[in-house]
Structure formats: structure tokens, C-alpha cells
């Protein structure tokens with residue numbers, strides 16, 4: 001018998017979780033104004049709201065915590081992270097920040113001016129918000145294949161070079177401060193970008209003399225997909241692939257809460273001293289002195305170790321295998337899910353799941369609420385609530401895809417939890433024709449409204 005794959009770690013510490021009743025959940029979600037961000041974690045059984053900061057640290061990371069140096073300036077922990085970043089990404093310069101969006105805030109303060117254009121592949125919500133907050137525009141150049149959830153394409157995160165060249169050739173260079181390539185592309189379903197595409201984007205950017213930055217939250221998962229799917233990379237190690245990926249970029253922003261497997265942290269990696277100098281001013285202003293930037297020494301130590309943990313092949317195989325395990329159970333039953341499966345999450349195509357709900361009634365949010373009521377599983381809407389209103393017209397934006405994302409925290413749940421989640425989704429799927437009414441917004445914030453929106457059932 002062929003031996004099956006199994007987790008590349010064993011468990012040393014556990015945290016109890018509790019199943020609730022349907023009656024309890026109906027009450028709790030109403031009290032939460034049908035916004036899953038308003039639930040208490042104790043009201044959730046399997047929490048797939050996000051994979052951000054929710055992973056389990058390794059024994060090596062915990063032991064590094066004890067060695068943290070809390071000096072205000074020049075802490076050894078700072079140098080540990082600096083060396084790890086240099087070693088893994090190749091970037092000479094680095095600034096620590098408290099999380100990924102803080103890295104965006106600091107870098108964009110240095111680079112982006114009002115009226116600029118920032119092309120990229122389905123910019124992440126905080127990235128887009130930080131661009132629009134500066135009265136600039138994020139231009140989506142993702143390949144069209146990304147928007148067909150059924151189409152099998154190995155690199156749905158790729159940038160369409162024709163779309164990119166159109167932006168670069170039709171606008172003055174001074175208006176395009178950078179190109180942002182998101183690896184993996186979160187908003188389009190955790191889909192990877194190929195090495196070839198990174199190379200081609202870099203060549204085009206050089207031709208137009210525009211820097212390229214990677215939004216790198218899941219760079220290691222992207223490298224795993226390159227190793228598995230792209231010709232010429234199967235014999236290379238994850239770290240060799242990562243090095244090559246970053247060789248095509250001028251810098252990176254990082255949410256360390258993702259592939260660096262820490263509960264809090266972020267950073268900017270840079271190739272050029274001028275950018276480092278400009279960004280340093282804002283880092284000191286917003287985050288803290290350059291050698292800690294919003295992080296404690298112990299957290300920087302855990303981050304340095306996490307960069308190594310997160311770029312191990314066995315770990316990535318376990319993680320991405322678990323995501324696919326959930327995805328395959330759903331796909332086999334006929335539940336419409338984004339395919340191929342992403343690296344960190346399964347995306348359920350809510351439009352095809354709930355064809356009776358009009359887009360004005362927030363299809364993916366309706367589905368996420370139904371799943372919570374069914375089994376205490378918390379997913380998140382990636383759809384028209386998250387898309388916010390158009391800053392100019394004030395109208396709702398309806399994206400091509402209405403998705404319910406089930407993000408899997410790293411090293412946290414077992415495959416039995418995945419079986420439970422699949423069963424809950426399948427139960428909702430079996431009664432999908434009875435779900436005919438969606439939700440209505442009662443109150444909302446002007447930007448990033450999905451975090452605090454209040455809704456009611458129609």
C-alpha cells in the first residue's frame with residue numbers, strides 16, 4: 001500500500017473550542033448585525049475568517065521569543081530579522097512595521113502622490129484603500145481567466161501584459177510611481193503568479209523605467225505553486241525559487257501574519273537606499289524607530305524564525321494539501337468553488353451557489369451568514385460589501401465575482417475540522433433553493449466598510 005501523506009508536525013499545545021446550537025447561533029448573528037466580524041470568537045466553532053495572524057507558532061518560534069532583545073535601538077532581534085530577510089529575499093534594506101497595511105502606509109507615503117495610477121493584479125483591499133486614500137487609482141491588470149472560477153489555469157494571479165502595457169504607454173511615467181504584483185493574488189482567490197510572468201513584468205517595467213514592488217504576504221505559497229506547476233522548477237528548492245522571484249522586484253511589502261506565521265508583524269524590503277531613506281522618515285513617524293518599527297524584540301525573533309519555517313517544502317505541502325482536501329470534498333459534491341484551489345483558502349462562488357439572490361442583496365454575505373447559522377463556521381465575504389462604493393460616484397461597486405472565502409489558519413486545524421466544514425457547506429447547498437432573501441445595509445463606514453457594516457435580513 002502506498003503510504004499516505006500526513007502532517008509534517010505533531011501537536012504540543014491545544015486550545016479548547018466548543019460547538020454551539022443552531023438557536024444560539026441565530027441569536028448571536030442577529031446581535032452581530034449579520035456582520036461576522038462582530039461575532040465573539042467563543043461563538044465560532046471553526047474560524048475560517050482569515051489566515052492572518054491565526055496560525056500556530058512552532059516550538060522553535062516560541063523558543064526564539066525568549067531570546068527577544070527589547071532594546072529601543074540596535075536590538076539583536078532587529079539584526080536577526082534583517083539577516084533572515086536578506087538571506088531569503090535578497091533585499092538589502094528593510095523596515096519593520098506592525099503589520100502589512102502599515103508597510104503599505106509607510107511605502108506609499110514615500111512613493112505615491114495625488115492623481116497617480118498604480119497598476120497591478122487585483123490589489124488587496126488594504127492596498128487599494130491606501131492608494132485611494134491618497135486620491136490615486138489602482139488599475140487592475142489581472143488576466144481575464146482569473147474571473148472564470150471554473151476555468152483550469154495554473155497561474156490565475158498573472159498580470160495581463162497587454163493591459164499593463166496599455167497603462168504604461170498611455171500615461172506619463174511621472175504618474176505611475178510603482179507597479180504592485182500581489183503574490184499570491186488574494187482577491188482573485190489565492191491564485192499564484194508564474195515566474196515567467198514576474199520576469200516579463202520586470203522586463204516591461206524596466207523598459208518604462210517604473211519600479212515593481214511585490215505585495216508578498218503569501219510569497220512562499222506562490223513559490224510552492226511554481227515548484228509544482230511551472231516547467232523547470234520541480235528540482236529547485238522553495239528558497240531558490242523565492243530568491244529568483246524577488247530578483248525581479250525592487251522591493252516588497254509584507255504582512256508577516258501570513259507566510260511568516262507570526263501573530264503580528266510586517267515589513268518593507270527594499271533594494272534601493274533612496275527609497276529606504278525616504279520611507280524611514282514615515283516609518284519613524286507612524287511606526288517607531290527603524291530598528292523596531294511597531295514590533296517588540298521577541299516578535300521580531302519569532303518572525304525571523306517564521307520566515308524559515310514558512311519556506312520549508314514539507315510545511316507548505318501539508319498546508320496547501322489541507323486547503324485542497326477541503327476544496328476537493330466540496331468540488332466532488334458539486335459545490336461551485338474556485339478552481340484550481342488557492343494556496344490559503346477555498347473560495348465558494350456565491351453567485352452560482354445562490355442564484356436566487358440578486359446582487360443588490362449581497363450574495364456572498366448572505367451565504368456566509370447561512371454557513372455560520374448552519375455549523376458555527378465563520379468565513380468571510382469577498383464581494384460587493386468589501387468592494388466599497390465608488391469614491392467618485394458613491395454608487396455600490398459590484399465585482400465580477402461574489403465569493404465566500406474560507407481561509408485556513410496555518411498549522412491550526414486538523415482534517416477532521418475540514419470534514420466538518422465541508423458537511424456544513426453541503427447542508428447549506430442542499431437547501432439552497434429555500435434561500436431566496438438576502439440582506440440590506442443599515443449603516444456603513446465610508447472606506448473598508450466590510451469590517452463594521454451593520455445589516456438586516458430582508
Ligand SMILES: *Cc1c(COP(=O)(O)O)cnc(C)c1O
Pocket residue numbers: 052099100101102124126127182184186215216217218254255256257258265266
Ligand atoms: C493581509 C494582506 C495585506 C495586509 O496586511 P495586514 O497585516 O492585514 O495589515 C496586504 N496584502 C495582502 C495580499 C494581504 O493578504
